[in-house]
Amino acid sequence: MPDYSDLMLPELLSRRTPVLQEHADLLLPSYDGFGLANLQASISAWLGGPTLPCGPLAEVITSKFQNRYRRVVLLLVDALGYSMLQRYMQAGKAGYWQEMLPNATLFPLTSICPSTTASALTTILSVAAPSQHAYLGYEMWLKEFGITINTILHMPISYTGDVGSLAYAKFDPATFNKIEPLGKVFKTAGIESHAYQPASILGSGLSLMQLGGANVHGYVSDSDLWVSMREELNRRPAANKFIYAYWPLVDTLMHRFGPDNERTLEAFSQFSNTLKACLFDGLKDWAARDTLFLLTADHGAVHQPYYENNNIQNHPRLLENLTIMPTCEARLPFLYVKSGREQAVRDYFAKAWPGQYTLITREEALQAGLFGPASHRPELQDRIGDLIAISHGDAYIWWPNKANTMLGRHGGLTADEMLVPLFGFSLG
Numbered sequence: 001m002p003d004y005s006d007l008m009l010p011e012l013l014s015r016r017t018p019v020l021q022e023h024a025d026l027l028l029p030s031y032d033g034f035g036l037a038n039l040q041a042s043i044s045a046w047l048g049g050p051t052l053p054c055g056p057l058a059e060v061i062t063s064k065f066q067n068r069y070r071r072v073v074l075l076l077v078d079a080l081g082y083s084m085l086q087r088y089m090q091a092g093k094a095g096y097w098q099e100m101l102p103n104a105t106l107f108p109l110t111s112i113c114p115s116t117t118a119s120a121l122t123t124i125l126s127v128a129a130p131s132q133h134a135y136l137g138y139e140m141w142l143k144e145f146g147i148t149i150n151t152i153l154h155m156p157i158s159y160t161g162d163v164g165s166l167a168y169a170k171f172d173p174a175t176f177n178k179i180e181p182l183g184k185v186f187k188t189a190g191i192e193s194h195a196y197q198p199a200s201i202l203g204s205g206l207s208l209m210q211l212g213g214a215n216v217h218g219y220v221s222d223s224d225l226w227v228s229m230r231e232e233l234n235r236r237p238a239a240n241k242f243i244y245a246y247w248p249l250v251d252t253l254m255h256r257f258g259p260d261n262e263r264t265l266e267a268f269s270q271f272s273n274t275l276k277a278c279l280f281d282g283l284k285d286w287a288a289r290d291t292l293f294l295l296t297a298d299h300g301a302v303h304q305p306y307y308e309n310n311n312i313q314n315h316p317r318l319l320e321n322l323t324i325m326p327t328c329e330a331r332l333p334f335l336y337v338k339s340g341r342e343q344a345v346r347d348y349f350a351k352a353w354p355g356q357y358t359l360i361t362r363e364e365a366l367q368a369g370l371f372g373p374a375s376h377r378p379e380l381q382d383r384i385g386d387l388i389a390i391s392h393g394d395a396y397i398w399w400p401n402k403a404n405t406m407l408g409r410h411g412g413l414t415a416d417e418m419l420v421p422l423f424g425f426s427l428g
Contacts, residue, residue: 003106005082007060008034012110012419017368019360025392026358026413027110031372033058035110036120036420037129039296040182043072046292047240049189052127054372057109057422064105065424070290071233071241076124078117078251079410080268081300082108082419084259093265095272096280097295097423104425111299113370114332115410115417117251118151118206120298125210125244128179129372134380135177135209136371137328137411141336143382145169148327154205157400164205173205174212178377183213186242194232196225196245214244222247222271226278233287247271251301254408259301259416261407280427289428297420299410302331304394306407309352312399318348327385329411330396334385335359345387356395359387 015028031037031054041052042062046069056062088094089101112123112130114137122128122135130136139157141148145166147156154173155165183193195211199218207216219225225245232243249271253264280288312319312326319325321341326333337345349357360368362384366376371384389397391412398404410417 002064002101002104004061004064005106005108008108012108013415019364019368020358020390023358023390023392025415026390027415027418028368028413029113029115029370029372029418030110031112031129031369033061035112036296036298037112037123037372039074039109039422040124040127043074043242044186044189046072047186047191047242049186049191052185053132054127054129061107061422065292066290066426068290069292069426070238071243071287071292073229073233073243073245073291073293075245075247075293075295076121077268077271077295077297078246078248079254079259079299079301079408080250080295080297080421081259081416082297082421083416084250084300085421085423087260088265088268091265093269093272095269096275097272099276100425101423104423106424107422108419109296109422111297111418111420112372113413114329115299115412116329117298121206121210121246122177124298125182126177126179127182127185128177131366131372131374131376131380133177133179134377134383136380136383137332137334139327139329140383141324141327141334141385144379145171148324152206166205173209177209181210181212181214182242183211185213187213190240192239192241194241194243196229196243198246198248222274223278226274227282230279230282233291234282234284238286254301255406256408258303258407260303264408283427285428287427291427293425293427295421295423300415300417300419301408301410302394302412302414302416304396304407304409306404310396310398311404312397315348315352318345318352321345321348325399326389326397327383328388329409330398330406331391331409331412331417333389333397333399334383335387335389337386342387349389353395356392357389358392359389362386362388 038057042056153163193214195214202218323336328334
């Protein structure tokens with residue numbers, strides 16, 4: 001079975017940084033060949049495109065593929081962690097992926113930090129690591145706008161039902177990150193880009209931010225997605241193409257019911273079982289030839305029981321030491337601390353949640369390379385906060401002013417959150 005975890009995991013798990021040296025449960029993101037941040041550079045190389053700043057995947061990975069392809073298909077299943085895919089395979093619920101594994105390659109890669117959708121997709125669909133695009137977490141403090149925003153819905157976090165309302169503050173998602181989307185890079189190089197996403201989010205702010213230069217298509221069902229992708233692959237002229245598809249349902253169900261709930265598992269199983277009949281069986285020989293198909297994810301997930309003690313409203317003394325509510329992710333809170341109160345915050349965490357968090361400073365996080373290479377975008381300093389609370393086990397902090405109903409989360413640095421699959425095979 002060509003599952004290269006034995007080859008990759010010792011390398012990934014052995015990486016340590018002084019500030020997190022004693023925490024073997026944490027896994028650092030790779031930006032040097034073993035992570036999602038390097039995937040787009042390899043895709044560009046395979047398609048004969050330009051060299052990209054983050055650099056390609058390590059040779060130990062790329063050596064298992066051809067040097068060139070005419071078409072690369074990247075299917076991203078939101079929240080399908082590496083360990084989750086393995087569990088689904090062991091349960092016989094991975095459909096066509098199990099059938100193809102003997103003829104495929106499967107590598108574990110790291111997600112980025114924070115291990116969350118808005119940040120990871122911005123990395124995959126651009127030419128920048130998090131330290132360079134500085135789009136961090138589900139909630140992010142924007143000093144230049146004076147508000148904390150929801151990075152997916154593009155509205156202030158205190159708003160409800162007003163998606164995209166950052167436009168009132170002259171927020172333009174197409175230009176905000178000041179980086180080149182992958183679609184524009186490929187278009188300049190003469191490579192066609194196509195992106196498939198649920199019709200319900202077609203034209204959303206996040207799509208405008210990430211998919212510039214690509215031909216964007218909406219779909220309403222699994223069969224719609226597969227048939228549309230098949231038609232695009234079969235379409236002449238047979239230009240070099242990058243075809244990206246985003247499927248969100250594992251993430252949606254994981255948050256509501258947990259990563260190993262029957263609903264989550266069965267959704268992925270049904271999705272996988274339609275792949276061969278609706279997509280691959282209808283490909284023309286010339287369309288399958290020199291075509292690489294890749295499955296990956298933006299992050300993994302962990303099960304999170306509800307703990308009343310994790311609701312920050314129950315900790316007013318902690319809030320007294322913060323200038324604003326935490327930002328980023330429940331599994332990786334960014335803490336903006338009042339002047340002179342850092343030790344008070346550390347003492348409070350040690351008493352309220354003993355052993356559940358490791359607190360590091362912004363400077364320690366940057367020195368450890370958690371967000372990528374040292375060529376940091378200037379705004380990064382303001383968007384991180386003074387302290388970062390790194391979760392252990394099933395720890396999290398809940399601060400939104402609404403009921404906490406989640407049974408699955410991500411955003412942290414544990415292996416289940418950080419490891420994602422790179423499952424690849426040639427169609428021809």
